[in-house]
Amino acid sequence: MSSEAVKVAGNSPEEQKAFRRQREVVKELDWLEPAALLRTKGGSEFGRQIEDAIDEMNRDTGVVRLKLRKRDAAVVLTISHYEELLKLKQEYNELLMQVKEQAISRASDEYDALYQRITSQASRRASDALFSADSEDLRQSYKPGRTENA
DSSP states (O other): OOGGGOOOTTOOHHHHHHHHHHHHHHHHGGGOOOGGGSOEEEHHHHHHTHHHHHHHHHHTTSEEEEEETTEEEEEEEOHHHHHHHHHHHHHHHHHHHHHHHHHHHHHHHHHHHHHHHHTSHHHHHHHHHHHHOOHHHHHHHOOOOTTSOO
16 A cells, blocks of 8 residues: 555545645655765865865765764755755644644634533533522432442
């Protein structure tokens, strides 16, 4: 079964479209790897031949790890790779907003359902009966619990 065929039940077409778009953005980031796996250049070598190094980056993976004095110092990205990260950030923010909106919508639906129950005729009759009960009515409705003696 391909991942294209998987759909979350109940999602609107807009949510499905947003999910596909976000999945595409993440797929575009396949080049993103741990720093230890990136091609490495020395800082002075990179700096002396920066134009050649950038041209090489554009032809190759687009990402280089720089070392200064035998320690990792930076990761250099091409502009297109940087823009992919910005796109991911934007998609992430949109996804967070959708999640927040869904949470608010669910809470609102729960509140509305509770409000409907509280304001229903059955609830009103029950509360009227409760507050109009006299001591004899209360005494007759009393049933001892498991920890009480009759």
